[in-house]
Structures are given as structure tokens and as C-alpha cells.
Amino acid sequence: MEQAVDGSCKVEVSDIDYLQRAGRTLQARMYVPEGDGPFPLVIEVHGGAWCRGSRVDDHNLNVGLASRGVVVAAIDFTMPPDGAYPASFHDINFAVRWFKESAWRWRSQANLVGLLGVSSGGHQAVLSALCASDGRYAQSPLPGSTDIDARVAFVIACWPVIDPLGRYRYAKSLQAAGSDYPEAIDRVIPDQEKYWGSEEAMGEGAPATALERGDELDLPPLLCIQGGEDIVHPRAQLDRFLESYRRAGGDARLSLYVGEAESFITRRPDAEATARAIQEIGDYVLTRGRAVRAA
Template identity: 55%
Template sequence: MGRTDPQRHDTATEEVVYLDHADGPLLARLHLPQGPGPFPLLAEVHGGAWCRGDRHDEERLNQALAQRGIAVAALDFRMPPRAGYPASLADIHFGLRWLKQQAARWHCLPRIGLMGLSSGAHQAVLAAMRPHDARYAALPLSGADAGVACVVACWPVIDPLGRYRYALQWQASDRPRPEAIDRVIPDHLKYWGSEDAMAEGSPLRALQRGEAAALPPLLALQGDQDLVHPRAHLEAFAAAYRQAGGALDLRWFEGEAEGFVNKKPEAPSTARAIDAIARFVHGQIGTAR
């Protein structure tokens, strides 16, 4: 059982294999509010510049949401060196379809949302915008589609090519820079392989190209002192998403840098961010609060 709070739900955690590849299984870690439900369900995609991390990374955030009556399924997915783009999108796409089919098992509503952090937020947005992409739907599972009711994007790498070039320019300068700037450059190349792939898989550039896209309601959160995820990229994406007809709520958190929800769990801004996510998800999917 998770932590008990008189104002919150008790929670339980379980792990299941959601996809079994020939080279090994992929697991989903379920954070489940206890009660009759039905509860909203979020698939969660961890960060790590597409190359690092696993389903345990956002444990604190996912537990906090479960205590607020939202079931969260944290997905593992293939990463380099096992596989690069678009393999992780195929895994996430399959995971969304699988979770819809399994939702009743955990007293959840069949309409699900998608949440990601950093590179995970990039993948969440891209998967949501392209639910019918044949490459992403390559793993067969009949009976459900990959469309989502909403997306939560926490400090997304919303333009991989733009962020890659931004990091290269900063590395080439004499200015002090966050350690992450040096680390993400090789990760971009490991996952994407080329700048052309980075451009093709950029949610911002897809909208700017006029690509047809699904546009579920989207909540984006980022610290206004985040130097790893350029503010201009997210503002441009928000404008393009709204221009295309999507509803997007963009929240800036004053004085906060990248990853503040994980790095500063007791900060008031973190509590506000978690509450904003919970209100958004309950409002978009439904509630058994």
C-alpha cells in the first residue's frame, strides 16, 4: 500500500508486462487509487533524453496523482542501444491501446490521457498527435485505437532539432552552461540518428509544416528559469497548436529550472504543478473523486 492521507486515496502499486518483445519484455508500473472508481487513467512516459531512465523515475509524482484519484501507468519502452526512433513510439502506441483494453481491470475509465516529462513529454505529444501513424501502430493489437483524451507535457523537448542545435551552439560558446547541455547532444544522436529524423519527429515542425494532427486538450508546464528546454520553442508550439485548433493551457512557474517537480518535491511550486495536473486530468477524462 502507498501512503495513507485522510484527504487522499489509499494507493496500491503493481507491475505487469504490457508488451513482450523477442529481446525481452516491457513493463508498466501501475499506481492505483483504491476504491470503486471509475478513475481516470494516465499513461506516463519518463524522461532521460530518450536514452536513459525507466518506469520508476517519476515515482513521487505518479504516487501523488494516484492519491488524488488518478491511476497512472508508467511505461518502459525501448531505448538506445536496444533501438532508436521510432521504436519507442511504437511501444507507447501499443501501450495506449493495451491500457484501454485493460482499464476496467483497475476500475478505470476507458478514455485515457498521456503524460510525459522532458523527452517523455516530447514522445507523449508526438504519440497523441499521430494516433494513426503506421510506423507507430506497427505492433499489432486489435480492439482499440491510440487516441487520447488529453496530454500533460512537463517541460517538453518540443522541437528536438531546435534543442539539438541550441545545445551545440551553447557548447561552442564560452558561456557557462548546465551540465545537461553537454549530456544531451550525444543522446540526441543515439536516439534520432540524423537531423532529418529530428525534424520529422518534431511536434513543433509538424504543425509548422501543416501536417494533419489529432489535437487533444493539452496542459504544458515549465519553469521560467529552465535553460535546458528553450522557452521560445514551447511558446512557438503553443501558438501553432492553438492556431491549428487545439486547446492548450501553458503554465510557467516563476523562478523554477528544469525538472523542478522532481528536484524540489516539497516546494510550493511543485504542489501547484501537481494540483494543476490533477484538476486538468479530472476535468478532461472524468472523476471518481
């Protein structure tokens, strides 16, 4: 049992197996608040340019949410060299269905399950939510069950790489210009190439492009968190996506943290802006949970 960071309640932290994939065991780190529930349950998808990181990366964010009454399942998923696009989406789609089926184990309910992602994880959370029924991603059967889908009650994207192809070309242009740019750019270009394999795949996996094509998509309520000084995740690409989301009939909000750069929640765990962002995300999840229960 771990004491929550703000002292509001205790949070139990443990690791569980959720999927066997080609001889590998994929795990989730569970953050479960003390109490009777029913709690909203957030499946958290870590960042790392689709190629790096693990379920332990966003501990500060996840324990902060759990201390406010949200169950968090921070998942591992397939990354290169074990598998490139769309392998991680197979895992995330499966995880949504698996946690919906087993939500009762953590004093939650299937209709209270949502997705949260950070950076490339934000992109994966959004695309997984939009394409919940897409056969390209819903390829892993849930043992013993056929009627549980991967639709979610809400999705939260923290500084998402919302347009993989646009960000790839943007990063290449920063390199070519020869002026100062964030060191992260030199890492994300080869990572994107390793995960996506081609610009065609990057375009296929761009949520704004899917919306503009008029694809049949799910549009759960969406909250985006972005630092106002973030130049690793281009603001114009996020604005284009949000405009397309709203035009398609979805409820999408952007919360901009003035003066903050990329990954501020992860990089500055003790900052006042980080505390505000965790509270905002928690309030959003709890509000969505109350709306679902009242419906």
C-alpha cells in the same frame, strides 16, 4: 498497499508486464487509487533524453496524482542500444491501445485514458498523441483486437523537448559559445545523436513542424508545465509549438512556474511549487475526465 503522500487515500503500487519486444519484457508500474472509479488513467512517459531512465523515475509525481484519484501507468519503453527512433513510439502507441483495452482492470474506461510525459517523455507523449494513427508509429498489433486506436482524451507535457532539432542546435550553440551552461547540455547532445541518428529524423519528429506542414493530426486538450528559469528546454520553441497548436484548432495551456528551473518536480519533490504543480496536473486530469463522462 502504499499510503498516498497527502493522506487523502491509499494507493496500490505494483509492476505488470504489458509488452514482449524482441525477447525483452516491457513493464509498467501501476499506481491505482482506492475507490470504485471510474478513474482517469494516465500513461506516464519518463524523461532521460530518450536514452536513460525508467518507469520508477517519477514516483513522487505518480503517487501524488494517484492519491487524488488518477490511475497512473508509468511505462518502460525501448531505448538505445536496444532500439533508436522510432522504436519507443511503437511501444507508446501500443501501450495506449493496450491500456484502453484493459482499462476496466484498474476501474477506468477507454475514453478516460491520456498521456503524460516529462522532458523527452513530454515530447514523446505529445508526438504520440498527435500522431495516434500514423503508420510509422502504430506498427505493433494489439493481440485479438483491431478496432482500438491510440487516440487519447488529453495530454500533459512537463518541460517537453518539444523541438528535438531546435534543442539540439541550441545545445550545440551553448557549447560553442564557451560560457557557462547547465551540465545537462553535455549529456543531452550525445543522447540525442544516439537516439535520433540524424538531424533529418529530429526534424521529422518535431510536433511544431508537423503542425506547420498541415499534417493530419489529432489535437487532444493539452497542458504544458514549464519552469520560468528553465534554460535546458528553450521557452521560445515551446511558445512556437503552442501557437501552432492553437492555430490548428487545439486547446493548449501553458502553466509557467516562476523562479523554477528545469525538472523542478523531479529535483525538488518537497518544494511548494512541486506540490502546486502536482495538484494542478491532477485537477486538469480530473476535469478532463468529468468532461468526457458528461459528453
